[in-house]
Amino acid sequence: MEPAVPATEPPDTIARFAADLAALRSSSGAPSLAEMSRTTGISKSVLSDAFAGRRLPTEHTLRALVPALGGDVAPWLARRVALDPRYRAQPETASVPARTPHEAASPIAPRKHARPVTRATLIIAMSVCALLSSTLTVGGVWLLAGPLGLREAGSTGALPVPSSTYVAVETGADPMQSSCKNDAVLAGGDRFLDGQVLIEMMYSNSCMAVWGRVTRYDGLASGNTLSIKIYPKDDPQSERTQIRTESDVQSMYTKMLVEPDVDARVCGVATVTVDGQSFEQPNPVCI
Structure with missing residues (x-):
């Protein structure tokens, strides 16, 4: 299952991302949080937050979770980048003191x-x-x-x-x-x-x-x-x-x-x- 988002639909959101992730979980037989935690090595609290939309899952979490649920991780990572504010427009330069x-x-x-x-x-x-x-x-x-x-x-x-x-x-x-x-x-x-x-x-x-x-x-x-x-x-x-x-x-x-x-x-x-x-x-x- 791929989380494709048609261009005519409203902008993507973390809540929508979580809902699609929950749908992928259901299509994979709705494994419990404990089962997914054992399979992926991701904590149950992190998985719960991802499925509930409380926070955007990390790249590491998606790389472990999506394949375990039978999905293709590439489109999920692309959506994640689009939703992560750190990847949005950034100043071209920044002056940050360096530590040796x-x-x-x-x-x-x-x-x-x-x-x-x-x-x-x-x-x-x-x-x-x-x-x-x-x-x-x-x-x-x-x-x-x-x-x-x-x-x-x-x-x-x-x-x-x-x-x-x-x-x-x-x-x-x-x-x-x-x-x-x-x-x-x-x-x-x-x-x-x-x-x-x-x-x-x-x-x-x-x-x-x-x-x-x-x-x-x-x-x-x-x-x-x-x-x-x-x-x-x-x-x-x-x-x-x-x-x-x-x-x-x-x-x-x-x-x-x-x-x-x-x-x-x-x-x-x-x-x-x-x-x-x-x-x-x-x-x-x-x-």
């Missing part, structure tokens, strides 16, 4: 009441970086590896460029065993326990995926445990939640949580033990 890779990747110093950074804002910033990277070559520190979750990219390292083609990856995949790490950025972080424990939230735009990393600097890894949990903010008990606990380690990272809805928040919280006593991060880091 060193500034973007530097560990976050402890501070209170920091304004949260949403992934939607992060994606916009990465798009600006993509424009700048076409003319600039920069050096600095970038991406994952090493005890702080970062590695040196060398004197010719370039800013990450958001990909227009999303990578097919599933929740629970290891970020270090995928290409997701190639465009990963440090999206948020915090310290606790007098600054001795650092939690970092990493984000890959090409994979629409988040993972967390926790590192302790108290020199007490031996005989103690380190834990980190990342989860959808609106569904902390989601089956997509990723939890990892290890003993006798200074640093570790979680597996990925794929979240195609850029307006949805993903949070992370860490816990450490010191001589058998457990200390949990007071406030989750949400991006």
Whole structure:
């Protein structure tokens, strides 16, 4: 079923888009949200919003959902672009201050009441970086590896460029065993326990995926445990939640949580033990 819209009909709307998507679902046997979530890897809340017209589904969501319902994704993507205000007339130029890779990747110093950074804002910033990277070559520190979750990219390292083609990856995949790490950025972080424990939230735009990393600097890894949990903010008990606990380690990272809805928040919280006593991060880091 193709969502063709005759030229003589009124302009397309998100509500109409959702109604056609619901019709495609019905023509495919009306599978439940739970069934579609298992098939596509998209959360039930995101699917519900798409079918109800509460928001325009992302390209990633459509690429997973439409073929699963037996449809041709190409016309749906074309309609989506036409409905997305970000693709409408834009100023030819924009002056946006650029951050160097060193500034973007530097560990976050402890501070209170920091304004949260949403992934939607992060994606916009990465798009600006993509424009700048076409003319600039920069050096600095970038991406994952090493005890702080970062590695040196060398004197010719370039800013990450958001990909227009999303990578097919599933929740629970290891970020270090995928290409997701190639465009990963440090999206948020915090310290606790007098600054001795650092939690970092990493984000890959090409994979629409988040993972967390926790590192302790108290020199007490031996005989103690380190834990980190990342989860959808609106569904902390989601089956997509990723939890990892290890003993006798200074640093570790979680597996990925794929979240195609850029307006949805993903949070992370860490816990450490010191001589058998457990200390949990007071406030989750949400991006």
